[in-house]
Amino acid sequence: MRLLALPIILAAALPAAAETAPVFNRDIAPIIYNNCASCHRPGEAAPFPLLSYADVRKKGPVIAAVTGSRYMPPWKADPGAWAFRDERRLTDAQIALIARWVKAGMPEGNPADAPPAPAFSSGWQLGEPDMIVEMPAAYHVPADGPDIYRNIAVPLGFAEDKWITAIDMKPSARAVVHHVLYFADPNGRAHQRPPQGAEPGFSGMTAGGATVALGGWAVGAQPHFYPDGLALKVPKGSDLVIQYHFHPTGKAEAEKSTVALYFAKKPPERLMFPLQLPPVYSLFSGLDIPPGAGDYVIRDSFTLPVPVQAAGVGAHAH
Ligand code: HEC
Numbered sequence: 001m002r003l004l005a006l007p008i009i010l011a012a013a014l015p016a017a018a019e020t021a022p023v024f025n026r027d028i029a030p031i032i033y034n035n036c037a038s039c040h041r042p043g044e045a046a047p048f049p050l051l052s053y054a055d056v057r058k059k060g061p062v063i064a065a066v067t068g069s070r071y072m073p074p075w076k077a078d079p080g081a082w083a084f085r086d087e088r089r090l091t092d093a094q095i096a097l098i099a100r101w102v103k104a105g106m107p108e109g110n111p112a113d114a115p116p117a118p119a120f121s122s123g124w125q126l127g128e129p130d131m132i133v134e135m136p137a138a139y140h141v142p143a144d145g146p147d148i149y150r151n152i153a154v155p156l157g158f159a160e161d162k163w164i165t166a167i168d169m170k171p172s173a174r175a176v177v178h179h180v181l182y183f184a185d186p187n188g189r190a191h192q193r194p195p196q197g198a199e200p201g202f203s204g205m206t207a208g209g210a211t212v213a214l215g216g217w218a219v220g221a222q223p224h225f226y227p228d229g230l231a232l233k234v235p236k237g238s239d240l241v242i243q244y245h246f247h248p249t250g251k252a253e254a255e256k257s258t259v260a261l262y263f264a265k266k267p268p269e270r271l272m273f274p275l276q277l278p279p280v281y282s283l284f285s286g287l288d289i290p291p292g293a294g295d296y297v298i299r300d301s302f303t304l305p306v307p308v309q310a311a312g313v314g315a316h317a318h
Helices: 024-035 053-058 060-068 092-105
Strands: 132-136 139-141 147-155 162-170 177-185 212-218 232-234 239-246 253-255 258-263
Touching: 024 053, 024 092, 024 232, 053 060, 060 092, 092 139, 162 212, 212 232
Parallel strands: none
Antiparallel strands: 132 258, 139 253, 147 239, 162 232, 162 258, 177 212, 177 239
8 A cells, every 4th residue: 555645634723822733641541542542452453552642753744744735644435425334443633733733743641641552462452252253273374376265174163153243363373364254154064174285174155055154354454242132143063164265465475374263142032134236246237447447436236125123334355
């Protein structure tokens, strides 16, 4: 991704003489710790930490630029007629405050006002999972070559149907994991497929016929519980099938992920249903992007037969 060279937009009026300049501890730290630190910390996707005054000061001017251009925090959805839950977007006032702070020379302020440094339990963002599934063996992604689609199946051992309200995952080699999709195979036999070469799992994009889609993960994804008691069913006896899309990075890596499952206390009262537009990843909708096209649009629509509530929207592009 490239950073657009947009000018820093400064607050229109200069602060009146009596008004004090923004300071880190009181004004800026809460913005950074609440909106940036979840990714900008060791072990997460962003390339440097933003966990202290020193960290933020070092990057001050570029922080003003990327918040001013809304390149950070990453959030692709336009502000629309519907608000998203947990929208990752700074307010105009927060952006202006950061710009003023940088212009004022990035003062630290009174140590007594400093909020505690953001603490992240080494564990999971949603708290203690109900079940942790470890991949049985690492998949070795070579330094180069084509992208790889690989499915790895693990028996879950459920003696009864379970309802999943959230899934989270920790990759061990984040850089090579383009994304994963989670499935359940109600037949529970995906893990018995004969080996294909020395690496665990089997190739292909159909997940070995696993029929129950359970969502997925990509870098920057933040786990959420489904709202309003909604949940996805995993039939008893199922295997969990994780379909990896690996993208070699120039460095050989071994990926062995850990997956956290969160269960609903009871079955949901309403059904959740995925709807893909255009269907099948646009395979049969004339998707054909001309080389160099910068603004390609493909449209589809579907008239819902009953009133519904939307629980989420996902987009996927390469
Ligand atoms: C969801 C994860 C995520 C969040 C939240 C996030 N960042 Fe980032 N940030 C990244 C990643 C990944 C990169 C490196 C990729 C890139 O530069 O495009 C990055 C890069 C940057 C850069 C370097 C840009 C450049 O071109 O050199 C700055 C500065 C930055 N982030 C500041 C922030 C600030 C300030 C916030 C909060 C207001 C924030 N980020 C929130 C993931 C995140």
